[in-house]
Amino acid sequence: MADNIYKTVDLGGGGDFSSLAAFIAWLYNNYNPLDRNACAICTVSSGNTYGDSAAWGSLPSFSGNATILIVTTKEHWFNGIFSSTRYYLATTPTQPTYWYQLVFCRVQIGAPGAPITGTIKAGLFLSGVVSSATTAVQSDVVANSMIICTTNSQTAISCPYSVADPLIIRNLLLTRPGYTGATGIYAPSVSSAIFDGNHIVRFTTPVNNGGYGSTYYNSTTASSISPNTEGNVLNATPTFVDETNWNYTLSINDTSAKNLYQPPVDTLPHGGFPLALNHNGITGYRFLYSSIGPTEPDPQNYPSWLIKVVNTDGGGDFTSLNAAIVWLYNK
């Protein structure tokens, strides 16, 4: 595969593009079919406009396993707290068929007071969605993401079954207080689907997959068990730090998910839980490093790179790699 494409989308100007619409138009005109991976890194370097609101045109067709990845910078990526003052996608991504080749990572789609009204058809990792669409997300791969439904009778995720093994894991699927959702996760009876470790809140039917991979019926008590054997917690209302203000960090006082699926007792094959918890000592429970939330996405203070020059002609820091490695070993 040819070299990947990396471009910046800066709503404040000064990047390669000022909107994802321009980036997609550029891709369509220069790489169609797309024969390599393409990545757009999104940010707002200046100004106070955070919503990327220009509707897209067509995406290119895909050649082989190429993927378009949309990701945000550390200053703007989704960290479990929805905000309208952070880069967010304010228009529904238009893509009818590429449910898994268009992927969003750490992107907020929709914002408080500005829910997306169309169905998102893309893979989601570590992303947050605010949606009023009847079907918020149609995708076969959604992981470590939060989908917040803002009205009644919505379905959070619908799997089109376009891949052999749909994977919906470690997500928070929630209908806002005062409303009742229809279905948390829907799939057309796909026995190979994996729905593990999701927290599904305020939906009449948390999982509807023809009985596969979802419900566990306790014949002794004649009741459903929550969480079920797949690790999904069904309609156990969590306590968040400040749900009213869209802060979906799980509260220290939460009893819905606290202490569930923490290593080493987490035996679920795809991890335990989107909100599995590390107490941060201040605001509540934070998320595991591999999960969504402030802990891992938080900008961390890494040591600066140690850079040395090896010049075999002399004049550098070292004259051979061997000398450099010996120096490093002894440092």
Add this chain to the structure above:
Amino acid sequence: MAELLVMAQDPPVPHPRAFTKGMVVDIKDDGHKWGTEEKPPLFHVVKVPGVAKEELQFLLDSPDDPDPNVRDTLPPRFKKIASGLVKHLVTVSKSKLMSNVINI
């Protein structure tokens, strides 16, 4: 105050949802520092001084349909600008712009 990012060419591979020449891709405030790739031959920037970008938002409106099969056949914009007006970094008045807006 508005500046428009306008398609300067038709796509090499036609598609109903692809941007074509004259369609407005994005609108920003006057003085926006356009991206390094937002330039000819693919894009032109048209300046419309003295006009709030909100007044021109209709140029970004996109037809929609609840049926995805229908939606995939719709263009990404309702309107476009006549090709004779679109030159890179050209400054036009609102009235001249409006008289060159074409329904798609």
